[in-house]
Amino acid sequence: MNDITILGIFVADLSFSGDKIPVSGETILGDNYNIGPGGKGCNQAIAISRLGGKVNFISKIGDDDYGKLAINSLQKNKIDTKNIIISKKHKTGVAGIHVDKNTGKNAITVVRGAPTSLTKEEIDIKIIKQSKIFLTQLEVPLDVTLYCLKIAKEKNLINILNPAPACELSKDFFKFIDYFTPNETEAEFYTGIKIKDKDDAKESAKKLVNMGIKNVIITLGEKGLFYTNGKEEIYINASKVSAIDTTGAGDAFNGSFSLGLSKGKSIRECLELANRVAGLSTTRLGAGDSMPTLSELH
Ligand code: RIB
Numbered sequence: 001m002n003d004i005t006i007l008g009i010f011v012a013d014l015s016f017s018g019d020k021i022p023v024s025g026e027t028i029l030g031d032n033y034n035i036g037p038g039g040k041g042c043n044q045a046i047a048i049s050r051l052g053g054k055v056n057f058i059s060k061i062g063d064d065d066y067g068k069l070a071i072n073s074l075q076k077n078k079i080d081t082k083n084i085i086i087s088k089k090h091k092t093g094v095a096g097i098h099v100d101k102n103t104g105k106n107a108i109t110v111v112r113g114a115p116t117s118l119t120k121e122e123i124d125i126k127i128i129k130q131s132k133i134f135l136t137q138l139e140v141p142l143d144v145t146l147y148c149l150k151i152a153k154e155k156n157l158i159n160i161l162n163p164a165p166a167c168e169l170s171k172d173f174f175k176f177i178d179y180f181t182p183n184e185t186e187a188e189f190y191t192g193i194k195i196k197d198k199d200d201a202k203e204s205a206k207k208l209v210n211m212g213i214k215n216v217i218i219t220l221g222e223k224g225l226f227y228t229n230g231k232e233e234i235y236i237n238a239s240k241v242s243a244i245d246t247t248g249a250g251d252a253f254n255g256s257f258s259l260g261l262s263k264g265k266s267i268r269e270c271l272e273l274a275n276r277v278a279g280l281s282t283t284r285l286g287a288g289d290s291m292p293t294l295s296e297l298h
Contacts, residue, residue, distance in 0.1 A: 008041010
């Protein structure tokens with residue numbers, strides 16, 4: 001039995017790094033590339049596993065070359081592949097990622113492929129019910145996501161929703177969520193509050209708590225993070241790193257935060273761990289491939 005179950009997508013990330021992110025109509029010469037595991041769910045699973053955690057990953061891929069990359073990457077990272085559904089009809093997804101190597105900022109297009117056809121019937125709910133924590137994002141169909149959150153809540157799991165990429169959510173979602181972890185752009189989508197500093201983050205997080213979410217963590221990139229449950233407030237500065245690619249930093253954060261919770265750490269300890277892991281993940285190119293190992297934390 002694994003403490004954490006993740007529902008999410010695998011896609012092959014094709015990352016291109018150069019002096020800038022090209023604008024429409026422009027061709028630039030880049031200087032580095034990486035083809036590796038991506039998709040928020042997959043990255044979060046790798047983050048947990050590389051830190052020594054045991055995680056179930058529920059996903060759907062195609063029966064193709066990128067599907068083989070998925071299985072190899074997961075196995076290499078010691079993640080069980082028995083909950084990976086292989087579709088004969090759909091392709092494995094791909095993401096095209098442009099990275100500005102000077103700032104680490106990126107622009108991403110994700111074509112999800114097989115997971116768009118994922119259905120409730122395909123999910124092995126036993127796996128969720130036997131866990132302590134259910135972690136998911138907004139990259140698989142929303143009806144399947146809501147169904148799994150509901151099942152997890154009925155069994156008293158801790159539900160973590162990383163609302164990325166941001167999209168309209170019915171009120172039903174909020175009652176099943178224990179931790180809501182948007183970045184500043186996603187928080188603005190849900191609250192309408194533009195976040196420029198810590199005070200804006202606080203106002204935005206409070207608005208989310210008033211919408212019925214128990215715990216809100218807004219990640220603020222190089223400005224750190226803000227947490228509140230309506231009573232307690234924690235602000236933590238970002239770790240000091242030389243970022244070359246911020247892709248997957250949010251996933252490093254969510255994965256390691258969940259791992260901390262599953263080990264019974266305090267909220268502050270979980271946030272500090274996640275902040276460090278996210279920072280380290282930005283120091284190399286790629287998303288899943290950039291997740292740090294336990295030994296790098298010491
Ligand atoms: O969070 C980063 C991830 O978002 C990338 O790996 C990309 O595939 C998209 O899903």
